[in-house]
Amino acid sequence: MVLAPMAGYTDLAYRLICRRFGAEYCSTEMMLAKLMVQDGKLRRRLVASDKADHPVAAQILGNDPGVMAQAAHVLAPMGFDVVDLNFACPVHKALTRRRGGYLMSQPDRAVEIVRAVTAAADGPVTVKLRQRFSDGETNCDAFWRIAEGAFDAGAAGLCVHGRSVEAKYTGRADWEFLVAVKQHFADRTIIGSGDVLTPADALRMLRQTGVDAVAVARGAQGNPWFFRHVRDIAAGRDPAPVHLTAQRELIEGHFAAACDLYGPRRGPKIMRKFGIKYARMHPNPRRVRAAFVEVTSPRHWRRVLEMFYTDRLEDSREG
Ligand SMILES: Cc1cc2nc3c(=O)[nH]c(=O)nc-3n(C[C@H](O)[C@H](O)[C@H](O)COP(=O)(O)O)c2cc1C
The missing domain is CATH 3.20.20.70 (Aldolase class I)
Known part of the structure:
Protein backbone atom coordinates (compact mmCIF):
# COMPACT_ATOMS: atom_id res chain seq x y z
CA MET A 1 0.00 0.00 0.00
CA ALA A 235 -7.51 -10.51 6.94
CA GLY A 236 -11.27 -11.17 6.81
CA ARG A 237 -12.05 -8.75 9.67
CA ASP A 238 -14.63 -5.96 9.63
CA PRO A 239 -12.77 -2.64 9.42
CA ALA A 240 -12.24 -1.38 12.96
CA PRO A 241 -14.45 1.68 13.59
CA VAL A 242 -12.66 4.95 14.28
CA HIS A 243 -14.16 6.53 17.38
CA LEU A 244 -14.37 10.29 17.71
CA THR A 245 -11.88 10.31 20.57
CA ALA A 246 -9.34 8.52 18.35
CA GLN A 247 -10.05 10.98 15.52
CA ARG A 248 -9.55 13.88 17.90
CA GLU A 249 -6.30 12.51 19.26
CA LEU A 250 -4.95 12.05 15.75
CA ILE A 251 -6.04 15.50 14.59
CA GLU A 252 -4.43 17.08 17.67
CA GLY A 253 -1.17 15.28 16.95
CA HIS A 254 -1.35 16.37 13.32
CA PHE A 255 -1.92 19.99 14.39
CA ALA A 256 1.18 19.90 16.59
CA ALA A 257 3.27 18.30 13.82
CA ALA A 258 2.07 20.90 11.28
CA CYS A 259 3.02 23.73 13.65
CA ASP A 260 6.50 22.17 14.00
CA LEU A 261 6.87 21.88 10.23
CA TYR A 262 5.38 25.20 9.13
CA GLY A 263 5.74 27.34 12.24
CA PRO A 264 3.06 28.64 14.62
CA ARG A 265 1.61 31.13 12.09
CA ARG A 266 1.37 29.00 8.96
CA GLY A 267 0.71 25.66 10.67
CA PRO A 268 -2.87 26.46 11.73
CA LYS A 269 -3.69 27.80 8.25
CA ILE A 270 -2.36 24.63 6.60
CA MET A 271 -4.40 22.54 9.04
CA ARG A 272 -7.63 24.12 7.86
CA LYS A 273 -7.59 22.16 4.60
CA PHE A 274 -6.72 18.95 6.47
CA GLY A 275 -9.54 19.63 8.96
CA ILE A 276 -11.98 19.93 6.06
CA LYS A 277 -10.89 16.48 4.89
CA TYR A 278 -10.95 14.98 8.40
CA ALA A 279 -14.56 16.16 8.67
CA ARG A 280 -15.54 13.46 6.17
CA MET A 281 -14.93 10.81 8.84
CA HIS A 282 -17.23 12.56 11.33
CA PRO A 283 -20.88 11.52 11.82
CA ASN A 284 -21.88 15.14 11.07
CA PRO A 285 -19.53 15.88 8.17
CA ARG A 286 -21.24 19.01 6.86
CA ARG A 287 -21.37 20.82 10.19
CA VAL A 288 -17.82 19.90 11.10
CA ARG A 289 -16.55 20.91 7.68
CA ALA A 290 -18.27 24.29 8.00
CA ALA A 291 -16.69 24.74 11.44
CA PHE A 292 -13.17 23.93 10.19
CA VAL A 293 -13.60 26.32 7.25
CA GLU A 294 -14.15 29.17 9.73
CA VAL A 295 -11.14 28.44 11.93
CA THR A 296 -8.84 31.45 12.31
CA SER A 297 -6.65 30.70 15.33
CA PRO A 298 -5.30 27.79 17.38
CA ARG A 299 -7.84 28.65 20.10
CA HIS A 300 -10.65 28.53 17.61
CA TRP A 301 -9.30 25.19 16.33
CA ARG A 302 -9.35 23.69 19.84
CA ARG A 303 -12.95 24.91 20.31
CA VAL A 304 -14.05 23.07 17.17
CA LEU A 305 -12.44 19.87 18.46
CA GLU A 306 -14.02 20.29 21.88
CA MET A 307 -17.42 20.93 20.36
CA PHE A 308 -17.53 18.13 17.80
CA TYR A 309 -15.08 15.47 18.84
CA THR A 310 -16.65 14.02 21.95
CA ASP A 311 -18.09 10.55 22.28
CA ARG A 312 -21.50 11.90 23.11
CA LEU A 313 -21.78 12.87 19.42
CA GLU A 314 -20.85 9.39 18.29
CA ASP A 315 -24.39 8.34 17.44
CA SER A 316 -25.84 11.66 16.33
CA ARG A 317 -25.51 11.09 12.61
CA GLU A 318 -26.80 13.69 10.20
CA GLY A 319 -30.30 12.84 9.16
C1 LIG B 1 -5.13 16.98 -4.33
C2 LIG B 1 -4.31 16.08 -5.24
C3 LIG B 1 -2.98 16.38 -5.46
C4 LIG B 1 -2.21 15.55 -6.30
N1 LIG B 1 -0.88 15.84 -6.46
C5 LIG B 1 -0.10 14.98 -7.16
C6 LIG B 1 1.31 15.17 -7.22
O1 LIG B 1 1.87 16.11 -6.63
N2 LIG B 1 2.03 14.28 -7.96
C7 LIG B 1 1.45 13.21 -8.61
O2 LIG B 1 2.14 12.43 -9.24
N3 LIG B 1 0.13 13.02 -8.55
C8 LIG B 1 -0.66 13.85 -7.83
N4 LIG B 1 -1.99 13.60 -7.72
C9 LIG B 1 -2.56 12.41 -8.38
C10 LIG B 1 -2.61 11.20 -7.43
O3 LIG B 1 -1.33 10.81 -7.02
C11 LIG B 1 -3.33 9.99 -8.08
O4 LIG B 1 -2.58 9.49 -9.15
C12 LIG B 1 -4.73 10.34 -8.58
O5 LIG B 1 -5.42 11.16 -7.65
C13 LIG B 1 -5.58 9.08 -8.81
O6 LIG B 1 -5.68 8.34 -7.63
P1 LIG B 1 -7.00 8.35 -6.68
O7 LIG B 1 -8.16 7.94 -7.58
O8 LIG B 1 -6.65 7.33 -5.63
O9 LIG B 1 -7.20 9.72 -6.17
C14 LIG B 1 -2.79 14.42 -6.93
C15 LIG B 1 -4.13 14.14 -6.69
C16 LIG B 1 -4.91 14.94 -5.85
C17 LIG B 1 -6.35 14.58 -5.62
Whole structure:
Protein backbone atom coordinates (compact mmCIF):
# COMPACT_ATOMS: atom_id res chain seq x y z
CA MET A 1 0.00 0.00 0.00
CA VAL A 2 1.43 3.26 -1.17
CA LEU A 3 0.49 6.80 -0.20
CA ALA A 4 0.34 8.48 -3.63
CA PRO A 5 1.92 11.90 -4.07
CA MET A 6 -0.57 14.72 -3.49
CA ALA A 7 0.33 18.38 -3.80
CA GLY A 8 -0.51 20.17 -0.57
CA TYR A 9 -1.24 16.95 1.33
CA THR A 10 1.62 14.46 1.43
CA ASP A 11 3.95 16.55 3.53
CA LEU A 12 6.17 14.99 6.18
CA ALA A 13 3.55 15.35 8.91
CA TYR A 14 0.86 13.50 6.97
CA ARG A 15 3.21 10.85 5.62
CA LEU A 16 4.24 9.91 9.16
CA ILE A 17 0.60 9.64 10.19
CA CYS A 18 -0.27 7.39 7.24
CA ARG A 19 2.71 5.15 7.97
CA ARG A 20 1.38 4.48 11.47
CA PHE A 21 -1.66 2.89 9.87
CA GLY A 22 0.20 0.82 7.29
CA ALA A 23 1.23 3.00 4.33
CA GLU A 24 4.44 1.17 3.53
CA TYR A 25 5.81 3.51 0.91
CA CYS A 26 5.14 7.22 0.63
CA SER A 27 5.99 10.05 -1.71
CA THR A 28 6.47 13.75 -1.30
CA GLU A 29 4.22 15.99 -3.31
CA MET A 30 5.59 17.06 -6.69
CA MET A 31 8.47 19.49 -6.26
CA LEU A 32 9.68 21.81 -8.98
CA ALA A 33 13.13 20.55 -10.03
CA LYS A 34 14.53 24.04 -10.47
CA LEU A 35 13.60 24.86 -6.85
CA MET A 36 15.42 21.76 -5.66
CA VAL A 37 18.77 22.89 -7.00
CA GLN A 38 18.89 26.02 -4.85
CA ASP A 39 18.63 26.32 -1.11
CA GLY A 40 15.64 28.21 0.23
CA LYS A 41 12.82 28.13 2.77
CA LEU A 42 10.42 26.36 0.42
CA ARG A 43 12.94 23.65 -0.40
CA ARG A 44 13.78 23.12 3.27
CA ARG A 45 10.11 22.63 4.08
CA LEU A 46 9.43 20.34 1.09
CA VAL A 47 12.42 18.09 1.75
CA ALA A 48 11.92 17.86 5.52
CA SER A 49 12.69 14.27 6.49
CA ASP A 50 12.51 11.93 9.44
CA LYS A 51 14.16 8.60 10.11
CA ALA A 52 10.70 7.03 10.51
CA ASP A 53 9.73 8.14 7.00
CA HIS A 54 11.22 5.34 4.87
CA PRO A 55 11.13 4.19 2.18
CA VAL A 56 10.19 7.55 0.74
CA ALA A 57 10.27 8.98 -2.78
CA ALA A 58 11.03 12.56 -3.73
CA GLN A 59 8.88 13.44 -6.70
CA ILE A 60 10.19 16.06 -9.10
CA LEU A 61 8.55 18.02 -11.87
CA GLY A 62 10.27 19.73 -14.76
CA ASN A 63 11.07 19.73 -18.43
CA ASP A 64 14.81 20.26 -18.66
CA PRO A 65 16.76 16.98 -18.48
CA GLY A 66 19.83 18.75 -17.04
CA VAL A 67 17.91 20.46 -14.24
CA MET A 68 15.94 17.30 -13.48
CA ALA A 69 19.23 15.37 -13.25
CA GLN A 70 20.76 18.00 -10.97
CA ALA A 71 17.69 17.93 -8.74
CA ALA A 72 17.85 14.12 -8.48
CA HIS A 73 21.51 14.34 -7.61
CA VAL A 74 20.97 16.77 -4.71
CA LEU A 75 17.87 15.00 -3.35
CA ALA A 76 19.35 11.55 -2.74
CA PRO A 77 21.76 12.67 0.03
CA MET A 78 18.89 14.50 1.72
CA GLY A 79 17.46 11.17 2.82
CA PHE A 80 15.22 10.11 -0.08
CA ASP A 81 15.30 6.47 -1.11
CA VAL A 82 13.81 6.97 -4.58
CA VAL A 83 13.50 9.81 -7.08
CA ASP A 84 10.17 9.79 -8.89
CA LEU A 85 9.56 11.75 -12.11
CA ASN A 86 6.18 13.35 -12.62
CA PHE A 87 4.89 12.92 -16.19
CA ALA A 88 1.28 12.90 -15.06
CA CYS A 89 0.20 16.24 -13.58
CA PRO A 90 -2.81 17.59 -15.53
CA VAL A 91 -2.89 21.06 -13.95
CA HIS A 92 -3.09 23.89 -16.50
CA LYS A 93 -0.01 25.69 -15.16
CA ALA A 94 2.13 22.55 -15.47
CA LEU A 95 0.91 21.88 -19.03
CA THR A 96 1.52 25.44 -20.25
CA ARG A 97 5.04 25.23 -18.83
CA ARG A 98 5.53 21.89 -20.61
CA ARG A 99 5.90 19.90 -17.43
CA GLY A 100 4.11 16.98 -15.80
CA GLY A 101 1.41 15.48 -18.01
CA TYR A 102 2.60 17.53 -20.97
CA LEU A 103 5.43 15.03 -21.28
CA MET A 104 2.91 12.31 -22.20
CA SER A 105 2.70 14.14 -25.54
CA GLN A 106 6.50 14.33 -25.87
CA PRO A 107 7.81 10.76 -25.51
CA ASP A 108 11.30 11.56 -26.80
CA ARG A 109 11.77 14.37 -24.31
CA ALA A 110 10.31 12.22 -21.53
CA VAL A 111 12.77 9.40 -22.19
CA GLU A 112 15.62 11.91 -22.46
CA ILE A 113 14.71 13.13 -18.97
CA VAL A 114 14.65 9.59 -17.56
CA ARG A 115 18.05 8.88 -19.10
CA ALA A 116 19.58 12.04 -17.68
CA VAL A 117 18.13 11.39 -14.22
CA THR A 118 19.09 7.71 -14.00
CA ALA A 119 22.63 8.68 -15.00
CA ALA A 120 22.82 11.33 -12.28
CA ALA A 121 20.94 9.67 -9.39
CA ASP A 122 22.70 7.25 -7.09
CA GLY A 123 19.53 5.41 -6.11
CA PRO A 124 16.44 4.06 -7.86
CA VAL A 125 14.43 6.25 -10.22
CA THR A 126 10.74 5.70 -10.95
CA VAL A 127 8.25 7.38 -13.26
CA LYS A 128 4.65 8.40 -12.60
CA LEU A 129 2.69 8.55 -15.83
CA ARG A 130 -0.79 8.51 -17.26
CA GLN A 131 -2.26 6.29 -19.95
CA ARG A 132 -2.10 8.89 -22.71
CA PHE A 133 -2.21 12.63 -23.20
CA SER A 134 -5.59 12.98 -24.86
CA ASP A 135 -8.70 10.81 -24.99
CA GLY A 136 -8.80 11.66 -28.71
CA GLU A 137 -5.75 9.44 -29.29
CA THR A 138 -6.71 6.06 -30.64
CA ASN A 139 -3.73 4.28 -29.11
CA CYS A 140 -1.33 4.59 -26.22
CA ASP A 141 1.85 4.60 -28.29
CA ALA A 142 3.42 7.43 -26.30
CA PHE A 143 2.86 5.52 -23.06
CA TRP A 144 4.57 2.40 -24.37
CA ARG A 145 7.46 4.37 -25.82
CA ILE A 146 8.02 6.20 -22.54
CA ALA A 147 7.61 3.04 -20.45
CA GLU A 148 9.98 0.96 -22.61
CA GLY A 149 12.45 3.85 -22.82
CA ALA A 150 12.33 4.36 -19.05
CA PHE A 151 13.08 0.71 -18.29
CA ASP A 152 15.83 0.64 -20.94
CA ALA A 153 17.35 3.68 -19.23
CA GLY A 154 17.37 1.85 -15.91
CA ALA A 155 14.14 2.98 -14.23
CA ALA A 156 13.22 0.83 -11.23
CA GLY A 157 9.46 0.96 -11.69
CA LEU A 158 6.40 2.84 -12.91
CA CYS A 159 3.33 4.21 -11.22
CA VAL A 160 0.51 4.26 -13.77
CA HIS A 161 -2.69 6.31 -13.50
CA GLY A 162 -5.15 4.85 -15.99
CA ARG A 163 -6.60 8.11 -17.31
CA SER A 164 -5.58 10.56 -19.99
CA VAL A 165 -3.99 13.82 -18.92
CA GLU A 166 -6.84 15.77 -20.49
CA ALA A 167 -9.42 13.77 -18.53
CA LYS A 168 -7.86 15.05 -15.30
CA TYR A 169 -10.06 13.21 -12.74
CA THR A 170 -13.24 12.76 -14.83
CA GLY A 171 -14.59 9.46 -16.06
CA ARG A 172 -13.25 6.20 -14.71
CA ALA A 173 -9.68 5.04 -14.42
CA ASP A 174 -9.00 2.23 -16.88
CA TRP A 175 -7.93 -0.73 -14.80
CA GLU A 176 -7.86 -2.95 -17.91
CA PHE A 177 -4.95 -0.82 -19.02
CA LEU A 178 -3.16 -1.66 -15.77
CA VAL A 179 -3.70 -5.35 -16.57
CA ALA A 180 -2.04 -4.83 -19.97
CA VAL A 181 0.88 -2.90 -18.44
CA LYS A 182 1.53 -5.53 -15.79
CA GLN A 183 1.29 -8.34 -18.34
CA HIS A 184 3.72 -6.56 -20.64
CA PHE A 185 6.21 -5.76 -17.87
CA ALA A 186 5.64 -8.92 -15.85
CA ASP A 187 8.99 -8.87 -14.06
CA ARG A 188 9.02 -5.11 -13.42
CA THR A 189 7.56 -3.14 -10.54
CA ILE A 190 4.24 -1.56 -11.49
CA ILE A 191 2.22 0.51 -9.05
CA GLY A 192 -1.43 1.08 -9.97
CA SER A 193 -3.22 4.38 -9.42
CA GLY A 194 -6.71 5.66 -10.03
CA ASP A 195 -10.07 5.32 -8.31
CA VAL A 196 -8.88 3.48 -5.24
CA LEU A 197 -11.42 5.38 -3.20
CA THR A 198 -12.34 2.74 -0.63
CA PRO A 199 -10.30 0.07 1.15
CA ALA A 200 -12.22 -2.58 -0.79
CA ASP A 201 -11.16 -0.87 -4.06
CA ALA A 202 -7.50 -1.32 -3.07
CA LEU A 203 -7.87 -5.07 -2.74
CA ARG A 204 -9.96 -5.23 -5.90
CA MET A 205 -7.25 -3.42 -7.87
CA LEU A 206 -4.58 -5.81 -6.59
CA ARG A 207 -6.69 -8.84 -7.48
CA GLN A 208 -8.04 -7.64 -10.82
CA THR A 209 -4.93 -6.08 -12.31
CA GLY A 210 -2.00 -7.97 -10.79
CA VAL A 211 -0.08 -4.74 -10.07
CA ASP A 212 2.65 -5.02 -7.43
CA ALA A 213 1.31 -2.22 -5.26
CA VAL A 214 -1.64 0.11 -5.07
CA ALA A 215 -1.31 3.87 -4.69
CA VAL A 216 -4.03 5.63 -2.70
CA ALA A 217 -4.61 9.35 -3.14
CA ARG A 218 -8.09 10.88 -2.64
CA GLY A 219 -9.25 7.96 -0.50
CA ALA A 220 -6.53 8.73 2.03
CA GLN A 221 -7.30 12.46 2.30
CA GLY A 222 -8.44 12.95 5.87
CA ASN A 223 -8.56 9.18 6.28
CA PRO A 224 -5.19 7.72 7.26
CA TRP A 225 -7.13 4.79 8.75
CA PHE A 226 -7.73 3.72 5.13
CA PHE A 227 -4.50 1.71 5.22
CA ARG A 228 -5.46 -0.18 8.38
CA HIS A 229 -8.90 -0.91 6.97
CA VAL A 230 -7.36 -2.50 3.87
CA ARG A 231 -5.45 -4.86 6.15
CA ASP A 232 -8.57 -5.58 8.19
CA ILE A 233 -10.53 -6.53 5.09
CA ALA A 234 -7.64 -8.56 3.67
CA ALA A 235 -7.51 -10.51 6.94
CA GLY A 236 -11.27 -11.17 6.81
CA ARG A 237 -12.05 -8.75 9.67
CA ASP A 238 -14.63 -5.96 9.63
CA PRO A 239 -12.77 -2.64 9.42
CA ALA A 240 -12.24 -1.38 12.96
CA PRO A 241 -14.45 1.68 13.59
CA VAL A 242 -12.66 4.95 14.28
CA HIS A 243 -14.16 6.53 17.38
CA LEU A 244 -14.37 10.29 17.71
CA THR A 245 -11.88 10.31 20.57
CA ALA A 246 -9.34 8.52 18.35
CA GLN A 247 -10.05 10.98 15.52
CA ARG A 248 -9.55 13.88 17.90
CA GLU A 249 -6.30 12.51 19.26
CA LEU A 250 -4.95 12.05 15.75
CA ILE A 251 -6.04 15.50 14.59
CA GLU A 252 -4.43 17.08 17.67
CA GLY A 253 -1.17 15.28 16.95
CA HIS A 254 -1.35 16.37 13.32
CA PHE A 255 -1.92 19.99 14.39
CA ALA A 256 1.18 19.90 16.59
CA ALA A 257 3.27 18.30 13.82
CA ALA A 258 2.07 20.90 11.28
CA CYS A 259 3.02 23.73 13.65
CA ASP A 260 6.50 22.17 14.00
CA LEU A 261 6.87 21.88 10.23
CA TYR A 262 5.38 25.20 9.13
CA GLY A 263 5.74 27.34 12.24
CA PRO A 264 3.06 28.64 14.62
CA ARG A 265 1.61 31.13 12.09
CA ARG A 266 1.37 29.00 8.96
CA GLY A 267 0.71 25.66 10.67
CA PRO A 268 -2.87 26.46 11.73
CA LYS A 269 -3.69 27.80 8.25
CA ILE A 270 -2.36 24.63 6.60
CA MET A 271 -4.40 22.54 9.04
CA ARG A 272 -7.63 24.12 7.86
CA LYS A 273 -7.59 22.16 4.60
CA PHE A 274 -6.72 18.95 6.47
CA GLY A 275 -9.54 19.63 8.96
CA ILE A 276 -11.98 19.93 6.06
CA LYS A 277 -10.89 16.48 4.89
CA TYR A 278 -10.95 14.98 8.40
CA ALA A 279 -14.56 16.16 8.67
CA ARG A 280 -15.54 13.46 6.17
CA MET A 281 -14.93 10.81 8.84
CA HIS A 282 -17.23 12.56 11.33
CA PRO A 283 -20.88 11.52 11.82
CA ASN A 284 -21.88 15.14 11.07
CA PRO A 285 -19.53 15.88 8.17
CA ARG A 286 -21.24 19.01 6.86
CA ARG A 287 -21.37 20.82 10.19
CA VAL A 288 -17.82 19.90 11.10
CA ARG A 289 -16.55 20.91 7.68
CA ALA A 290 -18.27 24.29 8.00
CA ALA A 291 -16.69 24.74 11.44
CA PHE A 292 -13.17 23.93 10.19
CA VAL A 293 -13.60 26.32 7.25
CA GLU A 294 -14.15 29.17 9.73
CA VAL A 295 -11.14 28.44 11.93
CA THR A 296 -8.84 31.45 12.31
CA SER A 297 -6.65 30.70 15.33
CA PRO A 298 -5.30 27.79 17.38
CA ARG A 299 -7.84 28.65 20.10
CA HIS A 300 -10.65 28.53 17.61
CA TRP A 301 -9.30 25.19 16.33
CA ARG A 302 -9.35 23.69 19.84
CA ARG A 303 -12.95 24.91 20.31
CA VAL A 304 -14.05 23.07 17.17
CA LEU A 305 -12.44 19.87 18.46
CA GLU A 306 -14.02 20.29 21.88
CA MET A 307 -17.42 20.93 20.36
CA PHE A 308 -17.53 18.13 17.80
CA TYR A 309 -15.08 15.47 18.84
CA THR A 310 -16.65 14.02 21.95
CA ASP A 311 -18.09 10.55 22.28
CA ARG A 312 -21.50 11.90 23.11
CA LEU A 313 -21.78 12.87 19.42
CA GLU A 314 -20.85 9.39 18.29
CA ASP A 315 -24.39 8.34 17.44
CA SER A 316 -25.84 11.66 16.33
CA ARG A 317 -25.51 11.09 12.61
CA GLU A 318 -26.80 13.69 10.20
CA GLY A 319 -30.30 12.84 9.16
C1 LIG B 1 -5.13 16.98 -4.33
C2 LIG B 1 -4.31 16.08 -5.24
C3 LIG B 1 -2.98 16.38 -5.46
C4 LIG B 1 -2.21 15.55 -6.30
N1 LIG B 1 -0.88 15.84 -6.46
C5 LIG B 1 -0.10 14.98 -7.16
C6 LIG B 1 1.31 15.17 -7.22
O1 LIG B 1 1.87 16.11 -6.63
N2 LIG B 1 2.03 14.28 -7.96
C7 LIG B 1 1.45 13.21 -8.61
O2 LIG B 1 2.14 12.43 -9.24
N3 LIG B 1 0.13 13.02 -8.55
C8 LIG B 1 -0.66 13.85 -7.83
N4 LIG B 1 -1.99 13.60 -7.72
C9 LIG B 1 -2.56 12.41 -8.38
C10 LIG B 1 -2.61 11.20 -7.43
O3 LIG B 1 -1.33 10.81 -7.02
C11 LIG B 1 -3.33 9.99 -8.08
O4 LIG B 1 -2.58 9.49 -9.15
C12 LIG B 1 -4.73 10.34 -8.58
O5 LIG B 1 -5.42 11.16 -7.65
C13 LIG B 1 -5.58 9.08 -8.81
O6 LIG B 1 -5.68 8.34 -7.63
P1 LIG B 1 -7.00 8.35 -6.68
O7 LIG B 1 -8.16 7.94 -7.58
O8 LIG B 1 -6.65 7.33 -5.63
O9 LIG B 1 -7.20 9.72 -6.17
C14 LIG B 1 -2.79 14.42 -6.93
C15 LIG B 1 -4.13 14.14 -6.69
C16 LIG B 1 -4.91 14.94 -5.85
C17 LIG B 1 -6.35 14.58 -5.62
